[in-house]
Amino acid sequence: MDSKRPYTTLFLIQSLDGKITTGDNDSMDTENFHKITGIKEGMFQYYELEKRMDRVYVNSGKVFEKVGFNEKVWTKDKNDGLSFVVIDNRPHLNLGGCEYLAKRCETFF
Known part of the structure; x- marks a missing residue:
């Protein structure tokens, strides 16, 4: 892998309890999404939709x-x-x- 290329892969897994996670450890957890440009701007849409659905x-x-x-x-x-x-x-x-x-x-x- 080219060392100049940023690590940008985002894996989303929805667990049985409905929690969306980025993998099996806490190094890139959803609690960090509000800090990431490009994700933080749209998180409110996810939570508003979630409130209407479940x-x-x-x-x-x-x-x-x-x-x-x-x-x-x-x-x-x-x-x-x-x-x-x-x-x-x-x-x-x-x-x-x-x-x-x-x-x-x-x-x-």
Whole structure:
């Protein structure tokens, strides 16, 4: 491979729980998409479409821990109308993360 050529291959894999990932490790994870020119400008479209398409999401506690849900606080008066099923075998979510999801979600499992 030419050393002057940038590494630009982006692999998107949708896992069983619906999370879009770039591979089997965290070196190029979706949490970095908001920093990448060309991707960050369109991410809002993905999330707006996702909200209209799905009502119930399945995700792991590890993902929610990674994106900072354990430290977030829901300050809005209403939930966002989504429901989450969280599978967490460690647990990765602490009490703060569970409280955030319980307030944010219509239903939290």
